[in-house]
Amino acid sequence: MWLNGTSDLIRTLKQRGAKKVALQFPEGLKRRAAAVATELKDAGFDVLVSGNPCYGACDLALDTLSFADVLVHFGHAPVDGTENVIFEPCPVDFDVSILENAVPLLKGETVGLVTTVQHAHLVPLMETFLRSRGIDIRVAEGSGRAPHRGQVLGCSFHAAKETHADEILFVGTGLFHPVGISLAMDARVIALDPFTGTAQEASGDSLKRRRFAVMERARGAKSIGIIVSTKSGQQRMALAERLAGLSPYAVIIALQEVSPDELLNLGFATYVNTACPRLAYDDQIRFPVPVLSPQEYEILCGVRSWDDYSVDEIA
Numbered sequence: 001m002w003l004n005g006t007s008d009l010i011r012t013l014k015q016r017g018a019k020k021v022a023l024q025f026p027e028g029l030k031r032r033a034a035a036v037a038t039e040l041k042d043a044g045f046d047v048l049v050s051g052n053p054c055y056g057a058c059d060l061a062l063d064t065l066s067f068a069d070v071l072v073h074f075g076h077a078p079v080d081g082t083e084n085v086i087f088e089p090c091p092v093d094f095d096v097s098i099l100e101n102a103v104p105l106l107k108g109e110t111v112g113l114v115t116t117v118q119h120a121h122l123v124p125l126m127e128t129f130l131r132s133r134g135i136d137i138r139v140a141e142g143s144g145r146a147p148h149r150g151q152v153l154g155c156s157f158h159a160a161k162e163t164h165a166d167e168i169l170f171v172g173t174g175l176f177h178p179v180g181i182s183l184a185m186d187a188r189v190i191a192l193d194p195f196t197g198t199a200q201e202a203s204g205d206s207l208k209r210r211r212f213a214v215m216e217r218a219r220g221a222k223s224i225g226i227i228v229s230t231k232s233g234q235q236r237m238a239l240a241e242r243l244a245g246l247s248p249y250a251v252i253i254a255l256q257e258v259s260p261d262e263l264l265n266l267g268f269a270t271y272v273n274t275a276c277p278r279l280a281y282d283d284q285i286r287f288p289v290p291v292l293s294p295q296e297y298e299i300l301c302g303v304r305s306w307d308d309y310s311v312d313e314i315a
Contacts, residue, residue, distance in 0.1 A: 006039045009072065012086060013045060020046040022068035024061040026054045026075045029090065036074075053257065055276060058145075058155070058233025058314075060085060077117045079145040079153075079233045092118040094194040096125045099171070102192040102199040103133050108166025110136045113150050114159050114181070116172045119194065120148035126171065138163040145233075145314065152177055155277045155314040157184040170202070176282065178202035180311045207281065208309060211293075215300055218270040218290035224250040225268035227258055227291075229275030236274040236314070243272055243294055246301040264288045272297040277312035 013021060021040055025033050037047045048068060050061035057076035065071040065084060074088045113126060123139060130137045140162035142148045145155070152159050152170070160168050160181045167188040170178040178191035183204035191202045224247055228240045237252075244250040250272070255262060258279050263271060271291045273280045280291045293312040298304035 006036060006043070009086070009088060010040065010043045013040075013070065013072075016070060018045065018069040020048070020068040022048050022050060022061065022064045022071045024050045024054055024064065024071060024073045026056065029075050032074070056153070056233070057087065058231060058276065060232040062232055075118075077120075077147050077151065082232065089117055089120075091121045093122065094119070096122060096129045098194050098197050099126060099129050099169075099192065100133075101197050102169055102171075102190050103130075103135070105190045105199055105201065106135060106167065106169065108188065110138055110163075110165040110167075112138045112140070112160055112163025112165035112168045114139075114152045114157075114163075114168060114170050114177075115150055116153075116177065117146075117148060117151055119171060120151045123148075123150045130169075137169075138165045152181065154180065155312070157181045157311075157313060161185055175202050176278065179204050179207055183207070183309070183311045184313065204311075210284075211281075211296060211309075214284055214290045215292065215296050218292055219300060221268075221270035221290075222249050223268045223270070224297075225253045225263075225266060225271045226250050227271055227273050227275055228252055228254050229258070230254055230256050231275070234275045234314070239294060240274045243274070243297055246297070246303065260286045260288060263291070273312075277314065281311070 023037060033049050037049055040047050050064040057079045060073060060082060070084050070086060072086045072088060075090045077089050078087045127137050127139060139150045140159045142151055146153050146159055150159055154176055157180055168181055170189060170191045171194055173193050175191060178189045179202050182189045182202055189202045192199045226240045226244045228237055229235055240252050244252050258275055270289055273291050274294060280293045284291055295310055295312060299306055
């Protein structure tokens with residue numbers, strides 16, 4: 001998946017004068033760790049690898065960096081300006097003609113194009129292909145946590161909103177991103193998997209039904225844990241403090257890893273998640289008690305209307 005090898009990275013590390021290098025890989029790339037570490041050692045660097053779980057650029061191995069001159073984080077673009085961290089995005093190619101499968105489903109006068117960081121380098125080719133099919137395609141510039149044109153994250157749909165298009169075409173795997181965009185924009189979203197060629201409309205209705213059931217289970221809880229992540233790009237203490245002030249039963253809990261075992265051991269009746277937004281939506285089935293998003297908790301507390309339901313995003 002990492003197309004460029006280590007030659008450019010070795011050059012960058014030497015320019016920085018680095019001697020000891022820490023490496024961090026997300027779960028899908030961890031099997032590359034041994035090969036990359038060996039290449040860097042052969043080039044004269046001392047190398048150590050973070051073996052902890054990694055779920056994104058918001059989850060930097062700063063503890064491992066404390067033993068090294070620089071941390072190389074693979075698979076993601078930066079979400080902040082952390083010093084002494086090099087990001088290697090690991091682009092993944094596909095034949096953009098697969099977008100033909102989505103064309104019959106596009107109905108809006110204008111279409112916003114979004115994708116994930118792995119495919120962001122293909123955005124110009126995708127734009128050209130779609131325009132050749134007569135589609136008025138819109139792509140927003142990168143900003144904040146998603147610095148590439150057209151890039152969305154599971155916690156940031158800014159690039160979709162900024163197109164101001166009638167509908168959105170998401171190119172990538174899975175349905176979490178397009179469903180989140182649908183809820184964030186109240187817009188029609190077409191999702192295209194560039195590897196299977198499957199194109200479908202993504203709706204947030206089923207997610208809202210599932211989340212309503214979780215909220216009802218949490219109603220009337222007499223012990224509420226407001227989860228705050230201690231990870232580099234997920235810590236939202238100000239939000240947690242505001243949410244804790246909505247109920248006399250709420251207590252702030254700081255966690256590095258939010259796991260079912262930890263929540264079971266802590267023993268709260270309900271939790272509110274201010275860490276990675278996907279934890280509440282994707283992992284609820286694994287948790288022993290309801291885990292709410294901040295917006296869902298606000299609805300239960302009566303400070304937000306159900307009509308104003310939205311998925312959680314990190315600004």
